[in-house]
Amino acid sequence: MSRNVSIKYSLDRTTIIFYVLLVVMGWLSIYGASYDFDQPGIFSWDQRAGKQFVWILTAFGLGGMLLLVDYRVYNFFAYVIYGITLLLLAFTIVAPSSIAPDIKGSHSWLVFGPISFQPAELAKISTALALSKFMSAYNYRIRTWKDLIPIGLFVFVPFSLIVLQKETGSALVFISFLLMFYREGMNGIILLLMVFAIILFVLVIRFSIVPILDNQGTLGILLAMGIILAIQFFYAYFICKNKKEALYLLGGIVFIGGASLLTNIWYKINFNYVALGIVLLSAIYWTITELFFRLKNYWLIVLITIGSTLFCFSADYLFEKVLEPHQQIRIKVLLNMEDDPTGAGYNVNQSKIAIGSGGFLGKGFLNGTQTKLKYVPEQDTDFIFCTVGEEHGFWGSTLVLVIYWLLLMRLLKIAERQREAFNRIYAYCVASILFFHLMVNIGMVLGIMPVIGIPLPFFSYGGSSLWGFTILLFILLRLDASRLERI
Amino acid sequence: MINDELQNRRTVIAIIMSVIIVIYILRLFTIQIIETKYKEGADSNAFLKKTQYPPRGLIYDRKHNLLVYNKPAYDITFITREVHDLDTMSLCRALNIDKAYFIKRMSEIKDRRRNPGYSSYTPQLFMNQLSSADIAPIQQSLYKFPGFYIQIRTLREYTYPIAAHVLGSIGEVSQRRIEKDPYYTMGDYCGRDGIEYTYEKQLRGEKGVEILLRDAKGRIKGKYENGKDDISPKAGENLTLTLDINLQRLAETLLRGKVGSVVAIEPKTGEILAMATSPTFDPNLLVGRQRSKNYYELLKDPTKPLMNRATQGQYSPGSSFKTLQALVCQQMGGITEHTMYACNGPQSSPVKCTHHHGSPVSLVNAIEQSCNPYFWNAFKATIEKDGYGTKNAIFRKNYDEWVERIKSFGLGEKFTDSDIYEQARGYIPTQKFYNKVYKSVTGWRALTIRSNSIGQGEIMATPLQLANAMCVIANTGYYITPHLLKNDTMLQKVHRCEVEKKYFPIVYEGMWKVFESGTARASKLEGIEMCGKTGTVQTHGKDHAFFVGFAPKDNPKIAIAVIVENAGFGSTYAAPIFSLLAEQYLKGKVERNELQEKVSNTVTNSNVKKR
Incomplete structure (x- = not known):
C-alpha cells in the first residue's frame, strides 16, 4: 500500500537548514582563505570562491533532482550501482595516464575532457547502498562472527581498490561502517578492541625510542604488556568476580618481576623478554583455570592477550614495512617523536599557529594573516578549518562544530524513525561517514590526529567532494521523505 | 520495528x-x-623556503668537445607588500627602462586574468634574464628600493652556433607541464625541445631549499637553525652526445643557401654523427631576453627554419628506394640476381626511363643506372608472382608481405625506442589504405600502384629513416635504433630486417658502381670506395635532389642521407655533399677545398637567410 504525500511536507527541513548553513560557511571560509586585498569579488570565476559558488549552485540543483527520483530506485539498483562503482575503481587503477593522471602521487582521478571525478567519492555512496540492501534482507541479521564475513567483503573490496589508487585517506573512511555494523548488532567488543589496538600501537611506537635502565628493553613494550595484564586483572576481579584468581595473577606478576630485578643485580637481562614471559605465563594460567577449574569466560581474555601481544611485538615491523615513509613521519610528528616544523610537521604546526592566533573572537572576516601569507598549505581544501579558527576564533570554530554535532544527532534521529531497515541502515552509513570525515579532518587540523588528507564535509573547496556529500545526504532525505508514503 | x-x-x-x-x-x-x-608563533616567526637552483648539466659531443654550458642571468622580482617609498624614476634609470614600460609591466603583473598566481605577499617576476652587465647598476643601489630582489638563474650558452635542432632550447615551464610534474613551479626553466627536452630529467638535477626565518612583515631574520634542514641543490648530469661536431659543422656549411637536410649515422652502433637541417639558426638566438622576439621571427619565416627537416620532413624517397626494392624483390622470389628486363628509355610503358643506358639491363646495372622500368617489372613480378586469386586475396597477401619487409628497414613508423625529439612517421601505404582509396579489395592491382616500385607515389620517408635504411644495407641485415646519447644501453636495441644476408652483395655492387661508372661518378673520392644511390624526385617545382649511401665499401663506418629540396639532379646537388661528408669523417679533413667552396656557395633557394 502506498499513498502519495507531497515531498514538501515530508522533507526533513532541519537537515536542509544545517546543510545549507555548512555549505555557505564553507564558501565564506574559502573566500577568506584565498582573499587578498586587491582581488576581485567573491563571485569571480578566477578565484576559488567563485568556482565554489558554481559548485554549490550545481550541488543544490543536484540535490533537488535527487529528491524528485522515486525512492524505490535506490533499493532496486543498489547492487548495480555498487558493481559499476567497483568497475570504475578497477578501471582507474589500470587506465592509461591520459585518462587517469597521477595527481599529487595518487592515481584516483578519471579525466574525460573537461570533466574529472574521483570514483572513490562515489564508492562511499554505493557501498552504503549495497550494504543497506544486503543487511535489510529478511534472512539477514548479525548474530555470529560468520555473519560479518559477507558485509566485511562488501567493505573490503572497494577499500582495497582505493588503497591501490594510493588514496589511503579515502580508503580509511570505510572503517566508519563499523559504527553502523555496531548499531545493526555487531558485538561492541570489536569497537573496543579497535580502540585498544590503537592505544597499544601508539604506546609501542611512541615509547619504542625510550630505553629503560641500561638499554635493557623499551618502555613501549613494558607499558603495553602492563596494560594487557591490567586488563586481565580488571576482567577477572571486577567482571568475573573471581577475586582469588585475580590476586594470584597479581602475586605471580610481582614475584617474577621482583625475581628478575634481583637477578639483574648480577646478570643483565632484557626486560622486554621478562614482560613477554609474564604475559605468556598469564595466558597459560588462564587457560588452565578455564580447563581445570571450570571457571568460564576466560577464553576471550586468553585470545585477546595472545592477539595483542603478537600485535605489540609486530607493531614496529608494521610501522616500518607497511606504512610509507611520509606516513611514518606524519605519525612520528603527531606523537612528538620528531620535530620537523619545516617538513611534515609544517602543515600541522602552521595550522595550529593559525588557529591559535585567532583567540576567542578571532581576527575578523577576511582579516586572517596566517592564511593570507599562504603559510598554511591546502588551506582551502583539507585545512579549511584553519581559516575559521583564525578569523572567527574560539566561538566561531565551536559554532561550526556544534552545527556538525546537531546535524549528526538529527541524522541519528532520522535513522531511528525509519520503518524500513534499508533506510535505517543507510541513514547510519551517512551519519558514520560524515562523523569519520569530521573526526579525522578536524583532528588533523588540531594536531591530535595524523595528517590524513580527507576533506571536511560540505566545507572544503572542491566540486567532487561537495557533490559526493550532497548526493550521500540527499538520497537519505529522499528515503526519509518516503516514510509517510507507505502505510 | x-x-x-x-x-x-x-x-x-x-x-x-x-x-x-x-x-x-x-x-x-x-x-x-x-x-x-x-x-x-603567528606574530614573530615563520618560515620562508627559498629555492636554490642547481646548475644544469653540460652537453658534449662524441669527442668531448663542449657544446652547451651555463651562464648566469638575473631576474628582478618584487613583493608588493614590501614596496614602499619607491622612487620610480631612479629605479627606471637603474634598470634602463622608461616609466611607461614600468607602469605597463606593473599593471600586467597585477592583472589576475593574465597572472592568476598573483599575490601581494609573494615575489613577482618584474624583469627576467638580465645579463651581468645589465644587473651591475641596480645591484649597487638595490637597498634604495625595498621590496625589490635579485634572483640568480642560469641560462644556456653554446660554443658553436650550430646543431640548434638537435640540442634544443630551454624556456619557462608551461602551466600544463607544472600540473603534470610537481617538480616544477611557476617561472622554472625546462627543456622545450631537442636533447634539452628528451633528457630533461638528467640535465635539470635536483632543486635545493634554503629555509629562512621571517617575521610577519616579511623581513628575513636569517637562516633557520643555521641551515640544519637546508637541502643543497644537486647539479644536473653532463651528457655526451654521439654527434661529431666537425662533421655537423661541415654538413651545415654545405647546406647553406639550400633547403634540405643531412643525416649521418655510424652503422655499427646506430649513433647519429650529424643531423643537419637547413635553413637553420644560431641556438644562441633562443636564449635570454631576446628569445620570444627571435622565436616569433623564426616562426613566421616562410622557409620554416624551426622545423627539423631531418626528422620531420617527409619525402618520396624516389630512386634511393630502389636499393630496398632490389633486396625485398629478391627475398620474395620476384627476381634473382640474374634477372634481366628490357628498357625502351623514354618510350617505356607504363613507367618511363629518364636515364640513358643499354638494354636489356641486369639488376646491378639497373641500380647503377637507376633504371625505372627494371624496378617496375621487378615489383610487378614480386607482388604478382602467385597471381591474383579470388577477390585478389593472393595478390593482397603478397603485397602485405612486401609492406612488412620494407617496413623492417625502419620505414613507415617512428623510432619509438629512440631519444630523438619529434619524428615524423613517414608512410608505407598498406593494403587497407588502397582498399579504401579504390573502394574495394579488387579495385587495385600492381599496375595501379606502379609508382611505389620506384619510390614515388604514396611512399614517404624522412631523411633519418633513409639514413637508417642505408645502415641496414651497410650492416647487411640489421640496424640499431638511431640515437643521440652515447651510452651502452642504446646499443642493445638491435632490429633485424626481413631480408637474408645473401641478397645484399649484389646491391652492394650496384651501389658501388654508382660511384665507379654510374650516376655519381663525378663525386668519386680518391682512395675510398663508396656505395651510394642518387635520387631525383619529381615535385611541383624543381625536383628534389637525393643521395643516400655509405662508405667505405668494406666495413662501412658512416651511412648518410642527403636531401636538397627543389634543386635538380641528385647527382649534381646531393652526391657532392655526401662525398665531402664521407671525406671529412673518414679522413678527418676535407682536401677538396674547391669542391667544398663550390657546394657551400651554391644557392638553390634565395629565401634562405643566414642566421
Missing part, C-alpha cells in the same frame, strides 16, 4: 560522537585561549 532490542545502541553511538566533538572543543579552547605560544 525490527531490531528493537538494539535501539539503545543509538545512545552509545550518539555518546561516541558527542565525546569526540567535546574533546575537539576542549582542544580548541586550549589552543586558542589558554596557550599563548601559538599567538607568538
Whole structure:
C-alpha cells in the first residue's frame, strides 16, 4: 500500500537548514582563505570562491533532482550501482595516464575532457547502498562472527581498490561502517578492541625510542604488556568476580618481576623478554583455570592477550614495512617523536599557529594573516578549518562544530524513525561517514590526529567532494521523505 | 520495528560522537585561549623556503668537445607588500627602462586574468634574464628600493652556433607541464625541445631549499637553525652526445643557401654523427631576453627554419628506394640476381626511363643506372608472382608481405625506442589504405600502384629513416635504433630486417658502381670506395635532389642521407655533399677545398637567410 504525500511536507527541513548553513560557511571560509586585498569579488570565476559558488549552485540543483527520483530506485539498483562503482575503481587503477593522471602521487582521478571525478567519492555512496540492501534482507541479521564475513567483503573490496589508487585517506573512511555494523548488532567488543589496538600501537611506537635502565628493553613494550595484564586483572576481579584468581595473577606478576630485578643485580637481562614471559605465563594460567577449574569466560581474555601481544611485538615491523615513509613521519610528528616544523610537521604546526592566533573572537572576516601569507598549505581544501579558527576564533570554530554535532544527532534521529531497515541502515552509513570525515579532518587540523588528507564535509573547496556529500545526504532525505508514503 | 532490542545502541553511538566533538572543543579552547605560544608563533616567526637552483648539466659531443654550458642571468622580482617609498624614476634609470614600460609591466603583473598566481605577499617576476652587465647598476643601489630582489638563474650558452635542432632550447615551464610534474613551479626553466627536452630529467638535477626565518612583515631574520634542514641543490648530469661536431659543422656549411637536410649515422652502433637541417639558426638566438622576439621571427619565416627537416620532413624517397626494392624483390622470389628486363628509355610503358643506358639491363646495372622500368617489372613480378586469386586475396597477401619487409628497414613508423625529439612517421601505404582509396579489395592491382616500385607515389620517408635504411644495407641485415646519447644501453636495441644476408652483395655492387661508372661518378673520392644511390624526385617545382649511401665499401663506418629540396639532379646537388661528408669523417679533413667552396656557395633557394 502506498499513498502519495507531497515531498514538501515530508522533507526533513532541519537537515536542509544545517546543510545549507555548512555549505555557505564553507564558501565564506574559502573566500577568506584565498582573499587578498586587491582581488576581485567573491563571485569571480578566477578565484576559488567563485568556482565554489558554481559548485554549490550545481550541488543544490543536484540535490533537488535527487529528491524528485522515486525512492524505490535506490533499493532496486543498489547492487548495480555498487558493481559499476567497483568497475570504475578497477578501471582507474589500470587506465592509461591520459585518462587517469597521477595527481599529487595518487592515481584516483578519471579525466574525460573537461570533466574529472574521483570514483572513490562515489564508492562511499554505493557501498552504503549495497550494504543497506544486503543487511535489510529478511534472512539477514548479525548474530555470529560468520555473519560479518559477507558485509566485511562488501567493505573490503572497494577499500582495497582505493588503497591501490594510493588514496589511503579515502580508503580509511570505510572503517566508519563499523559504527553502523555496531548499531545493526555487531558485538561492541570489536569497537573496543579497535580502540585498544590503537592505544597499544601508539604506546609501542611512541615509547619504542625510550630505553629503560641500561638499554635493557623499551618502555613501549613494558607499558603495553602492563596494560594487557591490567586488563586481565580488571576482567577477572571486577567482571568475573573471581577475586582469588585475580590476586594470584597479581602475586605471580610481582614475584617474577621482583625475581628478575634481583637477578639483574648480577646478570643483565632484557626486560622486554621478562614482560613477554609474564604475559605468556598469564595466558597459560588462564587457560588452565578455564580447563581445570571450570571457571568460564576466560577464553576471550586468553585470545585477546595472545592477539595483542603478537600485535605489540609486530607493531614496529608494521610501522616500518607497511606504512610509507611520509606516513611514518606524519605519525612520528603527531606523537612528538620528531620535530620537523619545516617538513611534515609544517602543515600541522602552521595550522595550529593559525588557529591559535585567532583567540576567542578571532581576527575578523577576511582579516586572517596566517592564511593570507599562504603559510598554511591546502588551506582551502583539507585545512579549511584553519581559516575559521583564525578569523572567527574560539566561538566561531565551536559554532561550526556544534552545527556538525546537531546535524549528526538529527541524522541519528532520522535513522531511528525509519520503518524500513534499508533506510535505517543507510541513514547510519551517512551519519558514520560524515562523523569519520569530521573526526579525522578536524583532528588533523588540531594536531591530535595524523595528517590524513580527507576533506571536511560540505566545507572544503572542491566540486567532487561537495557533490559526493550532497548526493550521500540527499538520497537519505529522499528515503526519509518516503516514510509517510507507505502505510 | 525490527531490531528493537538494539535501539539503545543509538545512545552509545550518539555518546561516541558527542565525546569526540567535546574533546575537539576542549582542544580548541586550549589552543586558542589558554596557550599563548601559538599567538607568538603567528606574530614573530615563520618560515620562508627559498629555492636554490642547481646548475644544469653540460652537453658534449662524441669527442668531448663542449657544446652547451651555463651562464648566469638575473631576474628582478618584487613583493608588493614590501614596496614602499619607491622612487620610480631612479629605479627606471637603474634598470634602463622608461616609466611607461614600468607602469605597463606593473599593471600586467597585477592583472589576475593574465597572472592568476598573483599575490601581494609573494615575489613577482618584474624583469627576467638580465645579463651581468645589465644587473651591475641596480645591484649597487638595490637597498634604495625595498621590496625589490635579485634572483640568480642560469641560462644556456653554446660554443658553436650550430646543431640548434638537435640540442634544443630551454624556456619557462608551461602551466600544463607544472600540473603534470610537481617538480616544477611557476617561472622554472625546462627543456622545450631537442636533447634539452628528451633528457630533461638528467640535465635539470635536483632543486635545493634554503629555509629562512621571517617575521610577519616579511623581513628575513636569517637562516633557520643555521641551515640544519637546508637541502643543497644537486647539479644536473653532463651528457655526451654521439654527434661529431666537425662533421655537423661541415654538413651545415654545405647546406647553406639550400633547403634540405643531412643525416649521418655510424652503422655499427646506430649513433647519429650529424643531423643537419637547413635553413637553420644560431641556438644562441633562443636564449635570454631576446628569445620570444627571435622565436616569433623564426616562426613566421616562410622557409620554416624551426622545423627539423631531418626528422620531420617527409619525402618520396624516389630512386634511393630502389636499393630496398632490389633486396625485398629478391627475398620474395620476384627476381634473382640474374634477372634481366628490357628498357625502351623514354618510350617505356607504363613507367618511363629518364636515364640513358643499354638494354636489356641486369639488376646491378639497373641500380647503377637507376633504371625505372627494371624496378617496375621487378615489383610487378614480386607482388604478382602467385597471381591474383579470388577477390585478389593472393595478390593482397603478397603485397602485405612486401609492406612488412620494407617496413623492417625502419620505414613507415617512428623510432619509438629512440631519444630523438619529434619524428615524423613517414608512410608505407598498406593494403587497407588502397582498399579504401579504390573502394574495394579488387579495385587495385600492381599496375595501379606502379609508382611505389620506384619510390614515388604514396611512399614517404624522412631523411633519418633513409639514413637508417642505408645502415641496414651497410650492416647487411640489421640496424640499431638511431640515437643521440652515447651510452651502452642504446646499443642493445638491435632490429633485424626481413631480408637474408645473401641478397645484399649484389646491391652492394650496384651501389658501388654508382660511384665507379654510374650516376655519381663525378663525386668519386680518391682512395675510398663508396656505395651510394642518387635520387631525383619529381615535385611541383624543381625536383628534389637525393643521395643516400655509405662508405667505405668494406666495413662501412658512416651511412648518410642527403636531401636538397627543389634543386635538380641528385647527382649534381646531393652526391657532392655526401662525398665531402664521407671525406671529412673518414679522413678527418676535407682536401677538396674547391669542391667544398663550390657546394657551400651554391644557392638553390634565395629565401634562405643566414642566421
